[in-house]
Amino acid sequence: TGMYVAVMRGDLASVQDHIKQGVSVNQRDAIENTPLHWAAAAGSVDVGRLLLDAGADLSIRGVKGNQAVHIAAAHGRVAFVQLCEAQGADLDVLNEDGMSARQLLNTLVMLST
Numbered sequence: 001t002g003m004y005v006a007v008m009r010g011d012l013a014s015v016q017d018h019i020k021q022g023v024s025v026n027q028r029d030a031i032e033n034t035p036l037h038w039a040a041a042a043g044s045v046d047v048g049r050l051l052l053d054a055g056a057d058l059s060i061r062g063v064k065g066n067q068a069v070h071i072a073a074a075h076g077r078v079a080f081v082q083l084c085e086a087q088g089a090d091l092d093v094l095n096e097d098g099m100s101a102r103q104l105l106n107t108l109v110m111l112s113t
Contacts, residue, residue: 001023002014002023003023003027004038007038007044007051008042010042012046012050019054019063025054025055025056026056032062032063033062034061034062034068036051036052036057040084042076043079044080045080046081048068048083058088058089061095064096064097065095066095067089068080068094069085069089069101070099070100070101071082072084073091073104074108076108081101084101
C-alpha cells in the first residue's frame with residue numbers, strides 16, 4: 001500500500017498524510033510485517049519515531065518472529081535500535097531463530113572486524 005512505499009522511501013510527510021487519513025500504523029503486509037518493521041529495515045529513525053508517536057506497537061512480530069528491533073539490528077541500524085530501546089523494546093527477546101536483537105548486533109560487529 002501507499003503507507004509502505006512512503007515508509008520505505010523515508011517520506012515523512014507522506015507517512016503523516018497516511019496516518020491523518022486513518023491508515024493503521026499497525027497494519028500488516030503479506031509477510032506479517034508492519035510499517036515499523038519496514039522503517040527499521042530502512043533505518044529511518046524519523047519515520048520510526050513518527051510511527052511510534054502514532055501508536056505503533058514495538059512488540060508486534062513479523063516474519064520469523066522478528067520485532068522491529070530485530071530487523072533494525074540485523075541491518076546494522078544502530079540508531080533505530082536505540083530508538084526502539086528508548087521506547088521500551090527488550091533487546092534480549094528472541095525471534096524464531098533463537099536470536100535477540102543484541103545478538104544480531106554483536107554478530108554484525110564480529111563480521112565487520
